[in-house]
Amino acid sequence: MLDIGTVLDDRYRILSERQPGSFGRVYLAEDLKEGNKKVILKEFTLAVQGTDASPTLQKLSNLNHPRIAKFELVYYQQNLFLVRDYIVGKSYATLLKSKHTVTGYFTKNEILELFRQILPVLSYLHKKGVIHGNISPENIIRSNKDNLPVLIDFGVKQVATEILGVESLASQGNHNAKTTYAPDDQLKKGRFAPDSDLYALAASALYLMTGKEPKDLWDVPAAKWIKQKKLTLRSPLKEALNKMLAAAPEQRFQSAEEVLRLLDNKTIVQSNMSRNLVFFFAGVGVTALAAVGAIAFFPVFKPQPQRNLTLGFLAIPNFPNQKYELLADYLKTELGNKLKTDKLTIIVDAIDTQSTTSLLDAKNRIADKKWDIAFTVNPMLSVEAKKNGYTFAARMWPGIEQIQSVLFVRGDSSIKNIADLTPDKIIALGQPGDAVTYSLPLYNLYGKTLTIDKRNSVNDIIEKVKSGQADIGAGYLNRIKEEPKLRLFGFSRSIPLSGVYLSPNISEKEQNLIKETLLNAAPNVRNQTNYEQGEEPDYSNFIGINNRVIEILSCTKFDQNPVNLYCDRPQNIIQGKVDGVFPVANDKHELTLQTEKDTYKVILPNSYVGAPLELNGKIIQVIDVKPKEVSGTLVLEITQPKQIKVKD
Incomplete structure (x- = not known):
């Protein structure tokens, strides 16, 4: 057991222990390198000496999808931890408990919508070679951020089976019929496949629509699902559930896309059919309908895409x-x-x-x-x-029309002018890339040496200056004017909205x-x-400012305080005349650059200059780019705007 306050990998600090999982303890922690963002640490007490024993482990850490919690792998004291994002929200099991007291159970339409949100996520996982293996109402979270479902704890049972083997896994008591929604072929034989995830999703849907766990809905002697009087379903959901819950794996859907196609096509065809029948009855009559036959309607049923x-x-x-x-x-x-x-x-x-x-x-x-x-x-x-x-x-x-970036200090601050900004002064900045609280302040403070506190929210910057944690802050003019305890120190140019x-x-x-x-x-x-409604803002000047900031950052040690906001290293410059310009791709041109000694081919992205064709005949400088020899030709590839300069 890890003590509260323990820091793993110099990054994750334990905040509390949560309800233990199947294969070890579970902790709530904070990520010290990501602004104390909350994460979940799931411990594997499996005596693993590396990740080779489980090919799924590396796949988990490479996943990236907005509807799944991201994973990282961490070792601490010879134990393996899976670190995942902490999703703020409620599980569907919790949602059912609160829903049951008010409106009953989940409706057919709510389950259809849940399927349409979750099935694309399963499709992504399966194509990456990962089987969730533990789908249940507890492991589907409705995120508070956007009210959409997020899958958690995917791949954990698959990893455990790969490491321990089916027999050893069963001996640890992980086959719990009261809590699992997976099919027997996964539980008893260790078979992880897309159809077993679809089975678990369907079993979870039954629970959400009835309030009964799978063990209470499965007739063991008859080997079939018990029919519920209160659960009256029509196609396509009934057809989908029946096939997803088939006892034999080969009788189930083999992919999430198959389920989606059935749900979407059948739902739309059924809806169109009812409308078209009413129209036909009114205009032609029953006798004519019988004479024409059902095949006459087929062209009318064109399903509209989801x-x-x-x-x-x-x-x-x-x-x-x-x-x-x-x-x-x-x-x-x-x-x-x-x-x-x-x-x-x-x-x-x-x-x-x-x-x-x-x-x-x-x-x-x-x-x-x-x-x-x-x-x-x-x-x-x-x-x-x-x-x-x-x-x-x-x-x-x-x-x-525009917004303005300002620098500000506390009202009683001794800072009166720019000369007072010495290396010991702390400036609180916003997130890298934010125009008002990051880019413009750095642009205007070029040449200064300061202690920089970055990655703050607007409110954090204000509070740090008020409390004295920072001497100066960057913010929005209108926001700072509302703070009586703060004093405006400097104005930047306006920027477009x-x-x-x-x-x-x-x-x-x-x-x-x-x-x-x-x-x-x-x-x-x-x-x-x-x-x-209105015209698009002109961002050309602002883009130039931002490119200059990128140039400043490229030649400073920004993570070592105090920071010198200027470039003082010598530059390697190749200067010559452009003698030929040719397009080589949709977004690049090749320049022939003739110097006093050599001829170079310069590969230049179009966005780094106004009009590449107009460079022909002009003198340019290529800065800090090492030539590469390709088939006897010296090639200079420009990868940053600061690496090329057009001489007047």
Whole structure:
């Protein structure tokens, strides 16, 4: 047992012990390197001397999906720990208990929606070679962040079986019929396959719809599920459950995609059939219907595809105009009609700005095209959206033209001017990449040496300056003006605001429909989601500032305080005249650079200069790039904007 306060791997500090798991103790801890983010540590008391004994272990640590808790592997005192994100929310077992006292059990539609959220996650896991192996209502959490289900504790039983073997695993008492939802072929034979996960998901659904555990619903002598009078189901859910719960593995669905296809196609065909029959009866009559036959209806039953649209944004604490549920309901109704589907699901993905990785998480969502409609909130994310091919749809922050970054101190501070900023002074900055609390302050403080406290939220910066933990802070002008105990110290230039952007994965026709629908929303819908019609902001100057900050950071030891915010190392410069410019890819050009001694080929990303073709005949400098010899030719590959300079 680990004592409270124990630190593993110089990173994870134990906060408390939780209910023990099947294979060891479970702890709540905080990640000291990620702003004290809460994590769960699951101990494997299996005497493992490395991860080779379980191929699944390495697969777990490489998984990355928004609907599963991320894993890392840590060794401490010869024991293995799986570290996963702590998901704030309620398990579906807990939700059932509270639901039963009010409305009864989960409905058929709620289970269908749960399947549509969870089955794509299982598909991702299975394609990565990971079987969950322990699906149950306890291991599906409805996240408080977006009210969507998240899978936890996947792969644990598969790992234990690989390490210990089936017989040894059974001898440890892990086969518990009262709590498991897995089929016998997994429990008794150690068979982990996609169909066994689907079996456990279906068994969990039965529990959520009846309140009875699998052991109370399974007729052992007859080897079949007991029919429940209160559980009346029709296709397609009934058909799906029957096949998912088949006793023989070969009779079950073999993939999550098969279940989804059945649910979506059957549901839509059934819905269309009822509407078309009413129409036919009214217009033709019963006799004609009998004469034509059922085959005449087949072309009419064209299933509409399931559609998901994700709204993504940064959630700012205490900001009143961030109620995206109203917009989600509006889009579901309006777009469902325009896109000609009654299977449209609007997913709201909110990233809390209190997290120290919120900007990075949002950038990754945009880079991976996971946000269909991106409410960027921050101009850095607007730039990221443009860089990744997103299309502008609307302006954010109605009534505000630009925002201004300021430096501030406590009212009684001895700091009066820039000369007072000595190396012992502490400046509290925001998250790396944040325009107002990080990039602009570093840009304006170039040449100074300071002690830097970074990765703070806006509120943390203010509190640290008030309490004296920091001498100076960076923040938003309007926010700091509201604080009577603070004094403005310096102003930065104004920067443009953010916008609403549409993913390049959406067709141009549908982008136009979405943009039209957004702009035609009622004023209260637009106000509560903080956007309006308008022109796209010009980010060109801001991009230049940010590139300069990247250049500063590249030549400073930013993690060693105090930090010298300037570059003083010698540079290796190759200067010559451009004698030829040719495109070599969609986003790159090749320059022929002639110096006094040699000829070089320069590979240059288009975004690093205004117009590559206009460089022909000009003098350029390539800075700190080591030449590579390729087939007898000296090649200089530019990987950062600071590595090329055009001489006037």
